[in-house]
Amino acid sequence: MEKGKLKAYIVTSQWNENGDLITWAESSGKAKASVINSWEFHGNDYTDLRAKRIKDFDKYADSKKVPIEELLKRGWWFYCGGFCGTEITQDNIDAKEAFVTRRREDINDFVDGDVYCDRCKAKLEECGKW
Numbered sequence: 001m002e003k004g005k006l007k008a009y010i011v012t013s014q015w016n017e018n019g020d021l022i023t024w025a026e027s028s029g030k031a032k033a034s035v036i037n038s039w040e041f042h043g044n045d046y047t048d049l050r051a052k053r054i055k056d057f058d059k060y061a062d063s064k065k066v067p068i069e070e071l072l073k074r075g076w077w078f079y080c081g082g083f084c085g086t087e088i089t090q091d092n093i094d095a096k097e098a099f100v101t102r103r104r105e106d107i108n109d110f111v112d113g114d115v116y117c118d119r120c121k122a123k124l125e126e127c128g129k130w
């Protein structure tokens, strides 16, 4: 393996309700070690974590950011960036009930982009912030 070339892993835990994490590391052990102190895995033991290779995301090793569109396509959902509590999936995007934006940066550690429901988007548009 090329030195310094990191592999993408998705780290999950059977106890975790805060969502999975994607991280880039040289091995699954290092991937788990790199997220064990994150708030998402608060209260989990190292042995609770599972790191699964996700080769499609190796190409994002440099930026360590996966475009939110790719995650939505894979069935991930995200809370609306307007903090209204709406859960947004690809279906909502397809139905034009929600929208992808890059208006905020570095909100999520490994996600490039954000999603807003139509109501929060409309509010932002009213005050010229969309």
Ligand SMILES: [Zn+2]
Pocket: 080, 081, 082, 083, 084, 085, 086, 116, 117, 118, 119, 120, 121
């Ligand atoms: Zn919203």
